[in-house]
Amino acid sequence: PNKFCDKTMEIARKTKKLGQDDPRRIVHALKVGLAITLVSLFYYFEPLYDSFGDSAMWAVLTVVLVSEFSVGATLGKGLNRVLATLVAAALGTGAHHLATLSGRKGEPILVATFVFIIAAITTFMRFFPKVKARYDYGMMIFILTFCLVSVSGYRDDQVLKMARERFSTILIGCCASLIVCICIFPVWVGEDLHKSVAANMGKLANFLEAFGDEYFKVSEESNENNKSYLQGYRSVLTSKSSEETMANFARWEPGHGPFGYRHPWKMYLKVGNLTRDCAYKVEALNSYLNSKIQTPAEIRGKIQVPCKSVSLECSRALKEMASTFRNMILTTSAVMHIESSKIAAEELKSLLKTNLWEEADLVEMIPAASVAS
Amino acid sequence: PNKFCDKTMEIARKTKKLGQDDPRRIVHALKVGLAITLVSLFYYFEPLYDSFGDSAMWAVLTVVLVSEFSVGATLGKGLNRVLATLVAAALGTGAHHLATLSGRKGEPILVATFVFIIAAITTFMRFFPKVKARYDYGMMIFILTFCLVSVSGYRDDQVLKMARERFSTILIGCCASLIVCICIFPVWVGEDLHKSVAANMGKLANFLEAFGDEYFKVSEESNENNKSYLQGYRSVLTSKSSEETMANFARWEPGHGPFGYRHPWKMYLKVGNLTRDCAYKVEALNSYLNSKIQTPAEIRGKIQVPCKSVSLECSRALKEMASTFRNMILTTSAVMHIESSKIAAEELKSLLKTNLWEEADLVEMIPAASVAS
Numbered sequence: 141p142n143k144f145c146d147k148t149m150e151i152a153r154k155t156k157k158l159g160q161d162d163p164r165r166i167v168h169a170l171k172v173g174l175a176i177t178l179v180s181l182f183y184y185f186e187p188l189y190d191s192f193g194d195s196a197m198w199a200v201l202t203v204v205l206v207s208e209f210s211v212g213a214t215l216g217k218g219l220n221r222v223l224a225t226l227v228a229a230a231l232g233t234g235a236h237h238l239a240t241l242s243g244r245k246g247e248p249i250l251v252a253t254f255v256f257i258i259a260a261i262t263t264f265m266r267f268f269p270k271v272k273a274r275y276d277y278g279m280m281i282f283i284l285t286f287c288l289v290s291v292s293g294y295r296d297d298q299v300l301k302m303a304r305e306r307f308s309t310i311l312i313g314c315c316a317s318l319i320v321c322i323c324i325f326p327v328w329v330g331e332d333l334h335k336s337v338a339a340n341m342g343k344l345a346n347f348l349e350a351f352g353d354e355y356f357k358v359s360e361e362s363n364e365n366n367k368s369y370l371q372g373y374r375s376v377l378t379s380k381s382s383e384e385t386m387a388n389f390a391r392w393e394p395g396h397g398p399f400g401y402r403h404p405w406k407m408y409l410k411v412g413n414l415t416r417d418c419a420y421k422v423e424a425l426n427s428y429l430n431s432k433i434q435t436p437a438e439i440r441g442k443i444q445v446p447c448k449s450v451s452l453e454c455s456r457a458l459k460e461m462a463s464t465f466r467n468m469i470l471t472t473s474a475v476m477h478i479e480s481s482k483i484a485a486e487e488l489k490s491l492l493k494t495n496l497w498e499e500a501d502l503v504e505m506i507p508a509a510s511v512a513s
Numbered sequence: 514p515n516k517f518c519d520k521t522m523e524i525a526r527k528t529k530k531l532g533q534d535d536p537r538r539i540v541h542a543l544k545v546g547l548a549i550t551l552v553s554l555f556y557y558f559e560p561l562y563d564s565f566g567d568s569a570m571w572a573v574l575t576v577v578l579v580s581e582f583s584v585g586a587t588l589g590k591g592l593n594r595v596l597a598t599l600v601a602a603a604l605g606t607g608a609h610h611l612a613t614l615s616g617r618k619g620e621p622i623l624v625a626t627f628v629f630i631i632a633a634i635t636t637f638m639r640f641f642p643k644v645k646a647r648y649d650y651g652m653m654i655f656i657l658t659f660c661l662v663s664v665s666g667y668r669d670d671q672v673l674k675m676a677r678e679r680f681s682t683i684l685i686g687c688c689a690s691l692i693v694c695i696c697i698f699p700v701w702v703g704e705d706l707h708k709s710v711a712a713n714m715g716k717l718a719n720f721l722e723a724f725g726d727e728y729f730k731v732s733e734e735s736n737e738n739n740k741s742y743l744q745g746y747r748s749v750l751t752s753k754s755s756e757e758t759m760a761n762f763a764r765w766e767p768g769h770g771p772f773g774y775r776h777p778w779k780m781y782l783k784v785g786n787l788t789r790d791c792a793y794k795v796e797a798l799n800s801y802l803n804s805k806i807q808t809p810a811e812i813r814g815k816i817q818v819p820c821k822s823v824s825l826e827c828s829r830a831l832k833e834m835a836s837t838f839r840n841m842i843l844t845t846s847a848v849m850h851i852e853s854s855k856i857a858a859e860e861l862k863s864l865l866k867t868n869l870w871e872e873a874d875l876v877e878m879i880p881a882a883s884v885a886s
Binding site: 154155158159165166168169170172173174176177180181183184189194197200201204205207248251252255256257259260261263264267268280283284287288291292294295377378380381382416420421423 | 527528531532538539541542543545546547549550553554556557562567570573574577578580621624625628629630632633634636637640641653656657660661664665667668750751753754755789793794796
């Protein structure tokens with residue numbers, strides 16, 4: 141019983157943390173509940189129910205399946221579902237009519253052949269990377285609706301009515317979940333992507349700021365703040381796939397706030413890639429911190445001042461870049477910082493000719509950062 | 514029209530390439546077509562149709578939704594769907610009965626409240642990382658079935674019959690797609706994971722093998738083979754998320770071939786992480802190749818032999834490791850190669866005391882590789 145108590149407490153703690161980390165999660169859960177409840181009203185009110193009958197259930201199912209955390213994801217799934225249903229319903233009706241021409245005996249054989257061909261081709265199309273990224277859900281719904289309409293036509297002669305009902309209820313479901321998603325505390329995935337790319341730059345800047353002190357530290361003690369700065373960049377290394385998912389969703393979103401409709405989301409991926417390249421270099425720098433082989437103290441003393449200034453200037457430049465990026469205004473101070481970090485790197489370079497390894501990384505970081513802005 | 518022709522040709526070319534890269538994709542497409550056609554037979558044959566009625570459609574839908582490329586993914590989705598439907602159908606029936614106690618007027622209000630609470634809680638639960646990774650689909654199906662059973666109970670008094678029919682047709686659909694998935698050219702995701710981790714090690718080994726030649730090359734020309742070796746490792750850098758997805762699916766798979774039922778798939782992630790750490794170091798080495806600042810030729814000449822031997826030995830050790838890993842047998846030659854690469858690194862270390870940067874990376878690579886084995 142004690143173990144059970146501990147387990148419960150831990151789950152409660154985790155739940156609280158999830159909610160505190162991002163309160164939008166709680167709002168989202170309530171939004172989904174609201175959307176489903178709203179649409180299920182169709183079922184309760186006599187006049188609404190009469191016009192759709194049992195098909196009203198499809199509206200509820202659609203809301204459950206389409207409601208996602210962000211506007212972009214919901215819109216993408218909803219459009220996929222509506223368009224796929226429309227095309228598949230039309231094709232399915234056509235296949236059914238074609239099959240009926242061959243009589244009661246031939247019909248199942250013909251329909252089964254159609255279903256086999258369509259299902260195989262569509263399943264194969266899902267392997268195309270571009271289709272997979274944006275239309276995967278639509279492809280699935282396409283097969284589903286096509287089977288539904290063409291196969292059930294064998295038992296139910298009102299294929300056209302069924303196809304129409306299915307389409308309109310799905311449209312209602314999509315609209316309901318979109319309205320709830322956009323009107324009540326909308327979560328724009330484009331905004332999240334924007335913030336995450338800027339935050340990643342900031343993490344690298346924090347590392348570089350702490351790196352100079354840490355590497356040339358005299359005493360053994362190090363403050364806790366630095367430690368957390370030195371670890372923060374690690375999440376940047378593996379951010380690629382989440383950024384790609386976000387960019388895919390962001391493309392579905394209509395214009396909002398500072399972002400236009402055709403905001404260049406692809407550029408975010410490029411900036412993200414450059415930031416990751418920097419992060420790989422930072423990872424290399426980090427390995428010097430933990431390496432057992434250390435440069436002799438005398439050499440270290442010689443390069444201390446210029447090295448520190450390089451890492452500090454780079455850090456400042458990156459921070460400026462991050463804030464420039466965040467506010468989408470190119471300030472002169474950012475350009476200035478890039479220049480001064482380049483100068484600091486040049487100074488260090490001219491000082492040393494034998495021990496060139498370290499700052500080669502930093503020098504390379506600067507063009508990357510410049511391109512990013 | 515010419516542009517259209519080009520477009521068509523390009524799509525045809527891409528399609529051919531997709532099929533040639535992995536012929537299992539074509540087989541998979543045919544398998545899905547077969548499974549759907551098989552299940553739709555339920556609808557055509559009188560005796561089978563009589564026992565399920567219109568619910569037979571659910572079996573077809575289930576096959577469409579559950580059929581995935583690998584056995585692990587199909588099994589995971591199928592189990593999620595069956596279990597979620599079972600629990601939700603039971604709860605939904607309970608909610609309906611509870612609601613009917615409050616009379617015709619109170620019933621909709623009570624059911625709507627239940628739906629709202631269940632939907633909100635379940636949606637929130639989907640944010641838990643562990644739930645998201647393994648039970649996301651089940652959670653969605655849970656909300657869906659719960660709504661379906663409890664809401665439609667208002668119009669249809671045979672809730673129990675509906676819940677039972679829905680459950681049994683979904684079970685049939687899952688079984689059908691599983692049988693087709695496992696019996697006809699099964700694709701084991703665990704095997705793919707195993708191969709991909711080994712291949713990643715091999716890519717790093719290829720890089721190191723080419724690196725020594727490339728860095729100390731005398732003439733400007735470089736052969737094409739080296740160039741491709743030097744780029745191959747880049748895909749390792751971003752392999753994290755795909756490895757995690759594969760490991761999640763692999764856990765659902767039953768034992769097959771050399772892999773037992775509770776094969777330690779988590780260890781693969783650890784090995785994958787170590788390989789990626791090596792890849793970050795390799796990325797740092799690669800930046801020296803392209804760096805404009807080059808070590809003076811005299812220093813380079815001094816370190817050429819030991820550096821080359823370090824990179825060659827590391828490459829051999831990694832290759833041995835990859836083949837050890839692939840065959841799951843620890844050979845003495847692998848251990849030997851690790852030892853000899855350590856010795857080579859030590860020799861280099863003793864030769865140089867000032868120019869320590871480069872081999873620090875290599876030395877660090879060895880413990881990582883050792884742990885990996």
